[in-house]
Amino acid sequence: GYFLPPVSLTMEEANALALLEPLVTRFSDRSTRQHFGTALSKIKMVLGHLQRKNFEQIQAGTAHFIPEQYVHMLPDTGYLSAIQNAIVGKNILRIEYENNNGEHSTREVEPIGLTFYSLNWHLIAWCHLRNDYRDFRTSRIQHLAATMMPFRKTDHMTLEEYLKIMEETLVRETT
Known part of the structure; x- marks a missing residue:
């Protein structure tokens, strides 16, 4: 891992993150939710009392409605952070995948x-088996392993x- 240097955010920038919290909660996986929650906690810790109160008011006053019939379509794989790390590190992933058949x-x-479309996250990757780019719906990835191979x-x-x-x-x- 690596650490970012200290960053100064305006209240509007912090509020923008609060606005995104319900989206992250509904449209990401547990790994991303955990990291996002930790980041928001760190931001709240450095806010002054009035700023924290305003930030929490933004959080409490923000929601995104998603009908229950669609919620089950958002599986919680926990793979998004590992995929992001592989993208940044330019490392090969080994996946066990079940196609639509x-x-x-x-x-x-x-x-x-x-990329996110049709209520699913999709991994876009060069596939060694097919020798071409492929779109893998992350909800169909049965297992994912970071190989650390470049x-x-x-x-x-x-x-x-x-x-x-x-x-x-x-x-x-x-x-």
Whole structure:
């Protein structure tokens, strides 16, 4: 791990984080919720009494409604932090994955990013088995292990480039 140097936040910046808390609670996994909660606690510890009171008022007055029928669609894998660490460290992940047909496979992947759509987090990664970029829905990852092995491919596209290609493909297919 590493430590960030001390940071000074304006009250508006701290309030922006408070505004995001319900989203993080609903749309992330336990690893991210834990880290976000710890970060918010650290922020609250350095606020003055009045600032802390205002911050807590923002927290209490912020909610995001998600119908119960969708809540079960957000599995709590606990893998998001490990994926983020692999992206930053450029380390290969080994995943056991179940595709949408119920077929199981073990893959070694080089993660380039995480994206959230259709009420699910998706790992975008170079797949050694398929020798191509693949979209892995994190809720279908049965097991994830950080290998600490460096990426083998050196010229990855960015997540933004991948998503642009996918968007262009979708537009072509629907027109």
